[in-house]
Amino acid sequence: MTPGIIAIENLYKSYPMGETRLPVLNGLNFELEAGQLVAIMGRSGSGKSTLLNVIAGLEEIDSGKIYFAGTDIGNLKSRQRVIFRRDNLGIIYQFFNLVPTLTVEENITLPFLIAGEKHTTINGRLEHVLQYTGMASRRKHLPSQLSGGEMQLVSLARAFIRQPKVILADEPTGNVNLKTGKMIMQKLRTTAEIEETSIVLVTHSPEDASWADRIDFLVDGKIKSDASLRKGKTHATHIYNRLKELGI
Numbered sequence: 452m453t454p455g456i457i458a459i460e461n462l463y464k465s466y467p468m469g470e471t472r473l474p475v476l477n478g479l480n481f482e483l484e485a486g487q488l489v490a491i492m493g494r495s496g497s498g499k500s501t502l503l504n505v506i507a508g509l510e511e512i513d514s515g516k517i518y519f520a521g522t523d524i525g526n527l528k529s530r531q532r533v534i535f536r537r538d539n540l541g542i543i544y545q546f547f548n549l550v551p552t553l554t555v556e557e558n559i560t561l562p563f564l565i566a567g568e569k570h571t572t573i574n575g576r577l578e579h580v581l582q583y584t585g586m587a588s589r590r591k592h593l594p595s596q597l598s599g600g601e602m603q604l605v606s607l608a609r610a611f612i613r614q615p616k617v618i619l620a621d622e623p624t625g626n627v628n629l630k631t632g633k634m635i636m637q638k639l640r641t642t643a644e645i646e647e648t649s650i651v652l653v654t655h656s657p658e659d660a661s662w663a664d665r666i667d668f669l670v671d672g673k674i675k676s677d678a679s680l681r682k683g684k685t686h687a688t689h690i691y692n693r694l695k696e697l698g699i
Contacts (some may be wrong), residue, residue, distance in 0.1 A: 455518070456616060456649045457483040457506065462515035462525075464501055475501050477672030479515070483617070486647035488640060490660035492690075493669030494699050499653040502669070503619045506651065507540055508532030520616070537566055541610030541648075545622035547602040549594040556581070556590040559608045566613070580608040584638065600631035607638060617649045618642070624659055636662045657690035666690060668697055 464476040475498040483489055491499050504510040506517060508527060517525035524535055536542075541562075549558045556577060563573045581587040584604040594602055603623065610618050620639065624632030640662045642648045652663060660666050666680040678697060680689055 455482060456485045456520055457481070457651075458516075458518040459506075460516040460518075462505070462517065463513040464498070464505055464510070465513055474672060476505070479669075479673050480676075481667065481674055483649050483651060485616075485649055486643055487665070488643040488650040488652060488663045490652045490654055490663035490666045491669055492654060492660055492666060492694065492699065495655075497669045498672055499669055500621055503542075503621055503651060503653055506617075507542060507619055508536050537562065539616050541613070541615040541618040543603075543606050543610045543618065543620040543623045545625040547594070547599075547606050547626075549602055549605060551594050554591050554593060555586055555597070555605050558594070558605055559586075559612055562609065562613050576612050576614075580611045583611070584608045585634075600627040603627050603631065603635060607635060611642060614646060615648065617651070620650060620652045622654055623652070624654070624656065632656075632659070657687040657694070660690050661685050661687045666693075668693065668699065670697060670699070 459479060459481040462476050462479040463474070465472040465474045479502070491502060493499050501510065505512050508524065512525050515525060516523055519535070519539065527535060550561065553561070559580060560573050560577055581590055584607050586601065586604050586608060589597060589601060594605070597605070603626065607623070618639070623635050623639070627635065636659055639650055639652065643650050652659065654660050663685055664682050666685055667674045668678045670678070675697065678693060680693060
């Protein structure tokens with residue numbers, strides 16, 4: 452594995468609260484290798500989703516460095532952040548974020564269409580992700596005609612379709628049943644291993660986190676450096692014990 456697809460150094464992020472600011476990320480350091488699945492766990496409100504948002508360029512940082520494949524992306528201009536996100540990232544949200552007036556296949560191919568790529572590029576990849584996620588028979592359906600689990604599988608396919616270098620997954624199983632949740636985690640794990648896609652998974656679920664190569668715990672706005680669990684120690688039992696030790 453090539454190290455350091457993402458490297459974050461001394462990252463600070465806060466939000467205005469009246470005349471003061473509320474600190475959320477407080478000197479955070481983090482590294483993600485190519486083909487690695489890393490889970491981020493922490494209390495609600497600890498900054499897990501904020502971390503994904505600043506990696507994606509959806510929010511500006513106060514200070515610090517965010518490197519993507521060696522390039523500092525932390526202070527890109529708004530338009531540059533849009534292009535970076537489009538070309539390098541797939542994002543999976545807890546609440547699906549599908550366009551209600553578009554069919555399954557239109558929602559999935561939206562990243563290609565936004566990038567202005569030709570249909571000849573799209574079609575083969577579309578067929579692959581439809582089959583891979585089991586959504587081929589639903590390709591002409593609207594989101595309103597799908598179950599919650601099916602909508603999340605569409606979101607998964609949309610994140611996969613352009614073969615991004617990194618996928619950011621924010622509680623991807625939070626609104627699906629156990630069977631679909633396991634399928635989603637299997638697909639993420641396989642994608643990391645087969646396509647060497649790097650994945651940052653934010654989750655409250657020890658079962659989901661157990662699929663990861665490494666689990667980082669976010670405490671007081673930082674990754675608690677002496678608390679990470681690595682492969683071999685990522686069984687759900689170890690995770691429950693570490694959460695208890697950290698008071699999460």
